[in-house]
Amino acid sequence: MLKDITIGQHYPTGSVIHKLDPRTKIIAVFVFILTLFLVENFMAYGFIAIFVICCIRIAKIPIKYIIKGLKPLTFIILFTLVINSFMIAGEIIISIGPLNITEEGLYQGTFMAVRLIMLVIGTSLLTLTTSPITLTDGIESLLNPFKKIGVPAHELAMMMTIALRFIPTLLEETDKIMKAQMARGADFESGSLIKRSKSLVPLLVPLFISAFRRADDLAMAMEARCYRGGEGRTRMKELKYFKRDFLAIAVVLSLFAVLYLM
Amino acid sequence: MKNLTHIYNEGSPHQTNALEDINIEIMSGEFIGLIGHTGSGKSTLIQHINGLLKPDKGKIIVDGMDITSKNVKLADIRKKVGLVFQYPEHQLFEETVYKDIAFGPKNLGLNSDEIDDRVKEAMNLVKLPFEILKERSPFELSGGQQRRVAIAGVLAMKPDILILDEPTAGLDPRGRDEIFEQIRLLHQKYKNTIILVSHSMEDIAKLTDRIIVMHEGKVLLTGETKAVFRESERLEAIGLGVPQITKLMGILADKNIPFARDILTVEDAKIEILKWLRGKKNA
Amino acid sequence: MKNKQMININNVTYEYKSEDENLVAIKDLSLDIKQGEFIVIIGHNGSGKSTLAKHMNALLLPTEGIVEVKGMDTQDEKHTWDIRQIAGMVFQNPDNQIVGTIVEEDVAFGPENLGVKREEIIERVESSLSLVGMDAYRFKAPHLLSGGQKQRIAIAGIIAMRPDCIILDEPTAMLDPEGRREVMKTIKKLNKEEKITIIHITHFMEEAVDADRVIVMEDSKIVIQGKPREVFKQVEKLKKLGLDVPQVTELAYVLSKEGINIPADVLTVDEMVMKICQLR
Numbered sequence: 001m002l003k004d005i006t007i008g009q010h011y012p013t014g015s016v017i018h019k020l021d022p023r024t025k026i027i028a029v030f031v032f033i034l035t036l037f038l039v040e041n042f043m044a045y046g047f048i049a050i051f052v053i054c055c056i057r058i059a060k061i062p063i064k065y066i067i068k069g070l071k072p073l074t075f076i077i078l079f080t081l082v083i084n085s086f087m088i089a090g091e092i093i094i095s096i097g098p099l100n101i102t103e104e105g106l107y108q109g110t111f112m113a114v115r116l117i118m119l120v121i122g123t124s125l126l127t128l129t130t131s132p133i134t135l136t137d138g139i140e141s142l143l144n145p146f147k148k149i150g151v152p153a154h155e156l157a158m159m160m161t162i163a164l165r166f167i168p169t170l171l172e173e174t175d176k177i178m179k180a181q182m183a184r185g186a187d188f189e190s191g192s193l194i195k196r197s198k199s200l201v202p203l204l205v206p207l208f209i210s211a212f213r214r215a216d217d218l219a220m221a222m223e224a225r226c227y228r229g230g231e232g233r234t235r236m237k238e239l240k241y242f243k244r245d246f247l248a249i250a251v252v253l254s255l256f257a258v259l260y261l262m
Numbered sequence: 263m264k265n266l267t268h269i270y271n272e273g274s275p276h277q278t279n280a281l282e283d284i285n286i287e288i289m290s291g292e293f294i295g296l297i298g299h300t301g302s303g304k305s306t307l308i309q310h311i312n313g314l315l316k317p318d319k320g321k322i323i324v325d326g327m328d329i330t331s332k333n334v335k336l337a338d339i340r341k342k343v344g345l346v347f348q349y350p351e352h353q354l355f356e357e358t359v360y361k362d363i364a365f366g367p368k369n370l371g372l373n374s375d376e377i378d379d380r381v382k383e384a385m386n387l388v389k390l391p392f393e394i395l396k397e398r399s400p401f402e403l404s405g406g407q408q409r410r411v412a413i414a415g416v417l418a419m420k421p422d423i424l425i426l427d428e429p430t431a432g433l434d435p436r437g438r439d440e441i442f443e444q445i446r447l448l449h450q451k452y453k454n455t456i457i458l459v460s461h462s463m464e465d466i467a468k469l470t471d472r473i474i475v476m477h478e479g480k481v482l483l484t485g486e487t488k489a490v491f492r493e494s495e496r497l498e499a500i501g502l503g504v505p506q507i508t509k510l511m512g513i514l515a516d517k518n519i520p521f522a523r524d525i526l527t528v529e530d531a532k533i534e535i536l537k538w539l540r541g542k543k544n545a
Numbered sequence: 546m547k548n549k550q551m552i553n554i555n556n557v558t559y560e561y562k563s564e565d566e567n568l569v570a571i572k573d574l575s576l577d578i579k580q581g582e583f584i585v586i587i588g589h590n591g592s593g594k595s596t597l598a599k600h601m602n603a604l605l606l607p608t609e610g611i612v613e614v615k616g617m618d619t620q621d622e623k624h625t626w627d628i629r630q631i632a633g634m635v636f637q638n639p640d641n642q643i644v645g646t647i648v649e650e651d652v653a654f655g656p657e658n659l660g661v662k663r664e665e666i667i668e669r670v671e672s673s674l675s676l677v678g679m680d681a682y683r684f685k686a687p688h689l690l691s692g693g694q695k696q697r698i699a700i701a702g703i704i705a706m707r708p709d710c711i712i713l714d715e716p717t718a719m720l721d722p723e724g725r726r727e728v729m730k731t732i733k734k735l736n737k738e739e740k741i742t743i744i745h746i747t748h749f750m751e752e753a754v755d756a757d758r759v760i761v762m763e764d765s766k767i768v769i770q771g772k773p774r775e776v777f778k779q780v781e782k783l784k785k786l787g788l789d790v791p792q793v794t795e796l797a798y799v800l801s802k803e804g805i806n807i808p809a810d811v812l813t814v815d816e817m818v819m820k821i822c823q824l825r
Contacts (some may be wrong), residue, residue, distance in 0.1 A: 005741050120632065162644065165643065165644065165645065165646045173352075176347065180350065181342070183340065184366040185340045185368075187369070199639050208357050210352055213641075217638055217642065218644070224602060225629070225655040226629050226706070233660060234663060235657060235663065236650070236657060236663060236670065262698040300691065300721045405590060436788075439787070505792065514821055517818070518819070523650055528796050528799065535805075536803060
């Protein structure tokens with residue numbers, strides 16, 4: 001189940017989209033999301049869908065892979081569709097007992113569902129084509145101008161990096177602790193909901209303690225390596241805009257500008 | 263002697279540390295040393311014996327019970343096989359030492375008197391003073407003490423087979439010697455089966471009756487401790503060694519000094535050398 | 546070169562302050578370390594060796610006494626970062642000291658903090674990785690490496706800061722024998738070829754055999770100090786402290802006690818083979 005989620009996963013293919021500056025991609029996704037919420041007709045959504053499919057093709061990511069990523073969200077998408085179909089007043093198509101499906105509701109529901117799907121595909125395209133670290137660098141760089149008003153750009157980026165670094169370590173640890181407690185007869189799988197959440201205590205307590213210990217150690221190690229915040233720090237990898245970045249931004253902006261005007 | 267553990271034709275679900283066609287028989291009351299370097303399949307193997315992992319193929323029979331069959335209850339396996347993981351103190355979670363050690367017995371469904379007895383006995387076995395420590399938080403204790411609390415937590419389940427995965431990793435020599443001494447006494451007193459995984463050939467040599475050598479998911483060698491350490495060349499070929507003293511006597515034997523190749527302790531080496539020197543004097 | 550002072554510790558006492566009691570971790574301890582030395586510190590958990598190590602790069606400051614690194618007082622805040630650049634530190638748990646999600650990024654972390662120029666960082670990352678023999682892993686994720694490999698990455702991360710001295714606080718304690726061998730080989734190479742002063746803390750006695758000087762700590766103090774031969778000769782005393790002695794050294798010791806003509810300061814198997822062959 002956990003490994004089915006594609007949001008946040010990186011799928012390197014070396015395509016043009018992969019090579020774009022992370023800032024370009026972040027801005028593009030931002031514009032994309034904005035457009036999704038501002039545009040309210042199916043025609044425009046059709047164009048957006050074509051655009052998204054083109055992007056997936058250019059990025060050389062198998063469509064199957066993207067659809068697989070949507071699977072865990074099936075429930076939420078269906079839920080949106082159903083709720084909207086029932087809740088919105090209008091011309092009744094079918095009645096099931098006290099519940100009425102209206103034409104307006106169905107229209108609105110489908111619309112919301114499509115919007116949700118687009119949203120998920122668009123954002124996963126960003127993470128699929130950008131390694132977590134470059135993404136972090138991009139966010140830091142974009143947030144830099146806001147430092148003056150107190151946005152801790154460097155600290156946020158550092159936190160993200162460390163989180164990314166420790167996720168696999170903590171996952172491995174979770175597995176180990178779980179097995180150890182199972183060897184002592186712990187049961188994580190059966191019983192009522194309350195019993196099951198109680199049974200997580202022997203897993204979560206050691207996990208938290210270990211996470212704190214690691215945090216302590218890491219802070220010490222970082223200090224020993226002269227870490228003192230973002231001030232005066234240089235970077236091995238610097239972000240650079242190329243011609244293709246300006247081109248990409250231009251394409252996205254003009255495309256969506258047209259959609260607004262439609 | 264009855265067959266205690268029987269594993270054959272086993273394949274593991276993980277490809278990276280797969281086990282291949284393993285057949286082992288362990289007798290009741292044996293003290294087994296399991297060696298092999300990281301990734302050789304040791305950890306996978308011990309998790310199979312405890313029922314944490316299921317083999318793709320093959321059977322594991324513990325004390326007449328096939329633990330690979332579907333209708334076997336996990337609790338029944340846990341009663342028979344206790345497993346102490348590496349750095350077991352990282353699994354402590356209760357507010358008091360008492361409660362933490364009682365976790366295993368409680369899961370076995372024992373009544374509170376029985377649990378009480380078992381906690382006392384287990385703490386006694388690892389030399390932790392019951393009255394002083396029972397209400398203390400395990401997290402206030404020293405590293406060595408924490409480890410002993412964790413081991414007591416498994417001992418309290420009174421397993422017939424005790425598996426220890428590098429129980430002294432990260433401890434200093436004093437802490438290591440204390441733990442091994444307690445394991446040795448435990449084995450003497452209860453005659454239970456012990457499987458010890460360790461990287462220290464010196465410790466394996468000191469403690470075990472029989473050794474199983476794992477390499478690339480297979481059993482490479484198995485036999486009495488002395489016999490296995492006689493095969494120093496084969497062990498070294500796969501990156502394992504023999505105790506320093508065994509190596510020394512082996513090299514000397516190569517130089518035609520009539521020493522046995524299976525000397526495991528300094529004391530035995532001393533006796534052997536003195537014997538040789540006296541024999542020469544008389545000649 | 547060898548006679549230049551690297552670290553001077555003068556009558557240092559350190560107390561951990563907790564709610565109800567003050568715990569003395571180091572007591573009136575003095576130690577001078579010269580440039581280029583390879584020092585091994587041995588002792589039990591709680592003997593104060595780790596606390597001592599953390600004084601050598603200003604992670605801890607003495608309650609009493611003075612610690613100087615290349616003549617700079619660690620109490621003086623304006624030297625803190627210079628001291629940490631000169632005296633790098635590697636810790637016990639390989640997982641808890643790697644910051645980057647890719648090997649090369651982690652190695653670059655130190656130089657980035659020092660404000661080194663971009664081109665030079667790249668150059669330093671390359672040379673440091675090749676020094677510890679990990680060039681092939683430059684673009685790998687650290688969590689996929691073995692313990693010994695992770696520790697070598699941690700060492701590369703320190704070397705990239707161009708230190709004169711590296712303090713290693715039980716870097717081998719959590720490793721398997723293969724990992725320990727890899728790390729020890731790397732440490733020795735840095736000392737021999739790069740002339741980096743090494744202060745290695747461990748409780749594996751065999752790692753002390755090649756040191757210039759062995760220091761044994763017990764109860765917040767230095768109890769034995771000297772060349773490995775001089776230290777290991779004191780088998781009885783070490784055993785009383787609950788420390789290990791290499792098996793061959795112990796054998797030489799018990800044989801010499803039986804009146805056999807073998808020096809008690811044998812350190813390696815090869816030496817012992819020679820000594821016994823001479824008895825023939």
